[in-house]
Amino acid sequence: MKEKSISLEIKKIDSLIVRSIIQDTRKSKYNLTPAQIFIIKYLSKNKRKTMYQKDIEKKIGLRKSTISGIIKTMQKNNIIMSIDSKSDLRSKEIVLTKDGLKLERLMRKKEKDFEKLLEKDIDKKDLEIFYKVTMQIQNNLGEKCNEKIN
Numbered sequence: 522m523k524e525k526s527i528s529l530e531i532k533k534i535d536s537l538i539v540r541s542i543i544q545d546t547r548k549s550k551y552n553l554t555p556a557q558i559f560i561i562k563y564l565s566k567n568k569r570k571t572m573y574q575k576d577i578e579k580k581i582g583l584r585k586s587t588i589s590g591i592i593k594t595m596q597k598n599n600i601i602m603s604i605d606s607k608s609d610l611r612s613k614e615i616v617l618t619k620d621g622l623k624l625e626r627l628m629r630k631k632e633k634d635f636e637k638l639l640e641k642d643i644d645k646k647d648l649e650i651f652y653k654v655t656m657q658i659q660n661n662l663g664e665k666c667n668e669k670i671n
Contacts (some may be wrong), residue, residue, distance in 0.1 A: 565625040
């Protein structure tokens with residue numbers, strides 16, 4: 522029997538998920554990238570908080586220049602807007618537009634459908650084991666990287 526690699530299997534799944542998401546978004550008028558999708562979800566989840574570009578940079582783990590380009594594209598497509606901060610005159614708050622909020626609601630439905638696809642034909646007990654194993658892998662890596670996993 523051929524020896525298996527956890528990291529290689531996770532990478533294969535990750536690549537398939539990204540390709541599937543990109544394939545779905547190409548069908549929409551926005552043609553969103555995975556990073557843009559993440560930003561929309563992050564802003565929606567934190568809509569009661571003041572969000573700045575630096576918060577997005579920290580959360581997504583990309584360079585300032587990369588995030589700047591993504592934000593400019595999202596502004597051009599009327600998904601987000603930057604407004605003057607009330608607490609820091611040097612900063613701009615990043616918020617979803619009405620179109621961005623509509624898009625987020627649509628994405629939430631698509632995400633539920635996608636989860637159903639991922640779970641298709643997998644027994645509930647096997648899913649419980651999967652989640653337990655993935656959490657242990659995250660904890661193992663978190664210890665190595667000195668990060669606490671929720």
